[in-house]
Amino acid sequence: MTTNGTIQIGLFVLVLLALVRPLGAFMARVYEGEPLPGLDRVLGPVERLFYRLAGVRPAGETGWRPYAAGLLLFNLLGVLAVYGLQRVQHLLPLNPQGQAAVAPDLSFNTAASFATNTNWQSYSGESSLSYLTQMLGLTVQNFVSAATGMAVLVALTRGLARRSAATIGNFWVDLTRGTLYVLLPLSLVLAVALVSQGVVQTFGAYETVPLVQPAVDADGKPVTEQVIAVGPAASQVAIKQLGTNGGGFFGVNSAHPFENPNPLSNFLQLLSILLIPAALCYTFGRMVKDTRQGWAVLAAMTLIFVPLAVATVAAEQAGNPGVAAVVGVDQAASDLQSGGNTEGKEVRFGVVNSGLWAAATSAASNGSVNAMHDSFTPLGGLVPMWLIQLGEVVFGGVGSGLYGMLVFAVIAVFVAGLMVGRTPEYLGKKIEAFEMKMASLVILVPPAVVLLGAAVAVCTAAGRGAVTNPGPHGFSQVLYWASSAGNNNGSAFAGLGTNNVLYNVAGAVLMLVSRYWLIVPVLAIAGSMAAKKHVPPSPGTLPTHTPLFVGLLVGTVLLVGALTFIPALALGPVVEHLMK
Amino acid sequence: MRAYVRPAIVMFVLLTVLTGVIYPAAVTAVAAVAFPREARGSLIRAEPGGRPLGSALIGQPFSDPKYFWPRPSATAPVAYNASAGSGSNLGPTNPALADAVRARVAALRAADPGNVAPVPVDLVTASASGLDPHVSPAAARFQVDRVARARRRPADEVARLVDRFTEPRTFGVLGEPRVNVLLLNLALDGRGPPAANAAETSSPVGSRWPDVAR
Numbered sequence: 001m002t003t004n005g006t007i008q009i010g011l012f013v014l015v016l017l018a019l020v021r022p023l024g025a026f027m028a029r030v031y032e033g034e035p036l037p038g039l040d041r042v043l044g045p046v047e048r049l050f051y052r053l054a055g056v057r058p059a060g061e062t063g064w065r066p067y068a069a070g071l072l073l074f075n076l077l078g079v080l081a082v083y084g085l086q087r088v089q090h091l092l093p094l095n096p097q098g099q100a101a102v103a104p105d106l107s108f109n110t111a112a113s114f115a116t117n118t119n120w121q122s123y124s125g126e127s128s129l130s131y132l133t134q135m136l137g138l139t140v141q142n143f144v145s146a147a148t149g150m151a152v153l154v155a156l157t158r159g160l161a162r163r164s165a166a167t168i169g170n171f172w173v174d175l176t177r178g179t180l181y182v183l184l185p186l187s188l189v190l191a192v193a194l195v196s197q198g199v200v201q202t203f204g205a206y207e208t209v210p211l212v213q214p215a216v217d218a219d220g221k222p223v224t225e226q227v228i229a230v231g232p233a234a235s236q237v238a239i240k241q242l243g244t245n246g247g248g249f250f251g252v253n254s255a256h257p258f259e260n261p262n263p264l265s266n267f268l269q270l271l272s273i274l275l276i277p278a279a280l281c282y283t284f285g286r287m288v289k290d291t292r293q294g295w296a297v298l299a300a301m302t303l304i305f306v307p308l309a310v311a312t313v314a315a316e317q318a319g320n321p322g323v324a325a326v327v328g329v330d331q332a333a334s335d336l337q338s339g340g341n342t343e344g345k346e347v348r349f350g351v352v353n354s355g356l357w358a359a360a361t362s363a364a365s366n367g368s369v370n371a372m373h374d375s376f377t378p379l380g381g382l383v384p385m386w387l388i389q390l391g392e393v394v395f396g397g398v399g400s401g402l403y404g405m406l407v408f409a410v411i412a413v414f415v416a417g418l419m420v421g422r423t424p425e426y427l428g429k430k431i432e433a434f435e436m437k438m439a440s441l442v443i444l445v446p447p448a449v450v451l452l453g454a455a456v457a458v459c460t461a462a463g464r465g466a467v468t469n470p471g472p473h474g475f476s477q478v479l480y481w482a483s484s485a486g487n488n489n490g491s492a493f494a495g496l497g498t499n500n501v502l503y504n505v506a507g508a509v510l511m512l513v514s515r516y517w518l519i520v521p522v523l524a525i526a527g528s529m530a531a532k533k534h535v536p537p538s539p540g541t542l543p544t545h546t547p548l549f550v551g552l553l554v555g556t557v558l559l560v561g562a563l564t565f566i567p568a569l570a571l572g573p574v575v576e577h578l579m580k
Numbered sequence: 581m582r583a584y585v586r587p588a589i590v591m592f593v594l595l596t597v598l599t600g601v602i603y604p605a606a607v608t609a610v611a612a613v614a615f616p617r618e619a620r621g622s623l624i625r626a627e628p629g630g631r632p633l634g635s636a637l638i639g640q641p642f643s644d645p646k647y648f649w650p651r652p653s654a655t656a657p658v659a660y661n662a663s664a665g666s667g668s669n670l671g672p673t674n675p676a677l678a679d680a681v682r683a684r685v686a687a688l689r690a691a692d693p694g695n696v697a698p699v700p701v702d703l704v705t706a707s708a709s710g711l712d713p714h715v716s717p718a719a720a721r722f723q724v725d726r727v728a729r730a731r732r733r734p735a736d737e738v739a740r741l742v743d744r745f746t747e748p749r750t751f752g753v754l755g756e757p758r759v760n761v762l763l764l765n766l767a768l769d770g771r772g773p774p775a776a777n778a779a780e781t782s783s784p785v786g787s788r789w790p791d792v793a794r
Binding site for chain 1: 586589599607614621636637638640641656659660663666673674681689696700701702705706707709711718749750756758762765766
């Protein structure tokens with residue numbers, strides 16, 4: 001890797017880690033209901049108005065079942081609203097390009113995708129959706145699906161922190177406070193910063209400019225003008241990154257110059273992808289009154305992320321042997337070019353920022369891209385695919401990443417407990433049969449739906465018909481699709497033609513199952529933990545803030561991920577790498 | 581059940597209004613006042629209020645030897661279709677990728693027979709967006725002799741222009757050095773925003789590329 005590449009990766013990780021404590025402490029205040037100087041005065045009245053109109057008593061906490069019921073009903077409304085908006089967008093205002101109604105299967109896929117914080121996109125925004133659908137449908141889901149994930153995490157954290165308690169919080173309060181005090185202010189600041197760099201934000205129609213040199217299209221017809229898609233992009237891009245949503249305003253996502261115009265906008269977005277998931281580790285530590293616990297989890301995430309990010313960049317920097325075989329092409333890095341595998345990458349980002357982004361967007365369940373993963377080298381593409389398959393717990397989605405990681409922590413103490421023959425404990429709570437059953441569901445549901453989904457796709461003619469690259473790479477396209485949908489990531493090997501009934505419906509099912517069949521067991525664990533008594537630590541207790549435990553946690557995540565997916569990966573990227 | 585229905589519906593409506601109407605409208609209002617040019621697509625105009633010549637952020641197709649060529653674009657039905665951005669999504673071992681690269685190298689050689697230098701890889705591989713406004717400085721320098729010959733201008737004059745339009749890494753660290761092909765070609769034609777004004781914040785170029793003024 002180049003010196004500059006090392007510096008850029010190092011700088012990114014340092015700035016990210018420096019922001020963990022201030023933002024994490026702030027979010028702990030938000031969810032503990034403590035005063036927030038400055039914000040309270042502006043947003044406090046709004047918050048209280050919301051509760052009054054909705055008939056919510058903010059002090060009224062519930063157990064895990066009502067918490068889950070409210071969450072599921074609220075999310076169902078989101079699916080219905082996004083579906084409906086797309087179906088009637090041609091009748092509604094703010095549609096300067098006259099976009100037609102979206103087909104039912106695609107509307108369903110997109111609705112499930114945005115409600116589950118996946119943001120898989122079988123459509124291109126600039127050619128399919130009206131501005132109104134993007135704002136009122138997708139931007140809203142970007143906020144509330146993120147706030148939903150954070151609410152579940154906070155409920156689980158309360159479950160671990162409380163002793164002999166019957167309640168884990170109030171879903172409506174957690175949803176509202178997360179949106180109002182965390183996501184909205186951060187998005188406002190980021191959106192304006194992005195506009196200053198060139199991200200578009202307008203309700204006006206697409207712009208038309210003359211071509212300096214007229215061109216000829218595929219049918220031989222002369223083309224003298226360029227129609228440039230614009231729209232209210234910055235407001236959506238900001239929350240798409242901060243909420244680990246990842247759904248682009250434009251089809252090519254953050255590779256589009258209007259969505260990510262320069263290295264500074266790229267740095268800000270890259271930071272936003274991991275910012276809240278990383279900071280929530282500190283929030284967790286604060287709320288369980290032992291910040292060392294949060295740092296330990298963050299250390300485990302960082303230890304998995306950094307080497308894999310370096311591996312992606314190195315694989316892409318090494319270049320594509322197939323291109324190198326063409327006489328007279330220069331892939332070497334120098335002061336004048338990034339070199340490496342530049343197919344599907346933008347010059348302003350080069351290999352380093354494309355590889356680093358790929359690792360970040362797949363470690364977090366973000367799924368936005370600034371380069372086309374389908375054109376990555378076999379090993380460069382394997383890394384993001386595997387990071388997704390690890391279950392989106394290395395940073396992961398906002399809230400969902402950490403609650404997934406905490407379930408892995410439960411598994412880790414269980415494994416350690418088996419080794420020494422003691423009842424496992426985590427944060428002073430005994431881990432018993434019920435928690436282990438629920439944790440097993442959380443660990444097993446995503447791999448099961450991913451592997452079954454990929455199997456169904458490759459066993460049907462329609463599934464194979466979507467493949468656009470020959471050989472093992474074609475299988476990689478399908479495996480990446482199932483992994484992405486089945487772990488709520490949303491990035492793609494985008495050559496795969498997924499806008500058809502099979503992929504739209506199957507993808508929606510994968511996304512819905514892996515989101516809600518994880519949320520409900522996690523809330524069940526929260527409820528059961530809250531009810532337990534606190535067991536004071538004894539000499540036989542495994543401390544969960546030490547390097548030993550960090551190693552155990554990393555090992556558990558990697559082993560589960562490796563054992564489940566190495567056979568499938570061997571058929572795709574590994575074979576492709578060995579074939580060249 | 582009714583205990584959930586009212587908060588779910590009312591909260592959904594309120595949060596929709598707040599995050600789906602008020603928030604994007606507020607960002608649009610701030611953008612329209614503070615960054616009107618950026619918010620509308622960074623259009624380039626020769627003089628304020630004039631007809632736009634293109635966007636400083638969106639590439640255009642060029643194939644005439646007298647212009648610098650941009651990166652290959654995978655958009656359909658025409659290259660650099662800015663209402664339907666797209667990458668090629670060709671896999672690394674797809675024979676179609678190597679064939680496409682081979683054909684692009686051949687086209688560059690045919691337009692510039694004397695040039696035996698190796699071709700910078702970004703000049704023969706399609707970008708992610710299909711709209712990449714930049715090429716690497718190596719790819720721009722590779723084309724200097726061809727452009728100079730086609731325009732009957734001294735090569736070092738064209739090379740100086742390339743240097744002037746070469747943007748360094750942001751803060752010397754972030755991203756990659758690059759050359760904006762459309763701005764460079766407009767300058768070759770003597771159209772474009774006058775370079776003397778480029779450092780002024782109101783100019784289409786200067787606010788983002790202070791080094792253009794050098």
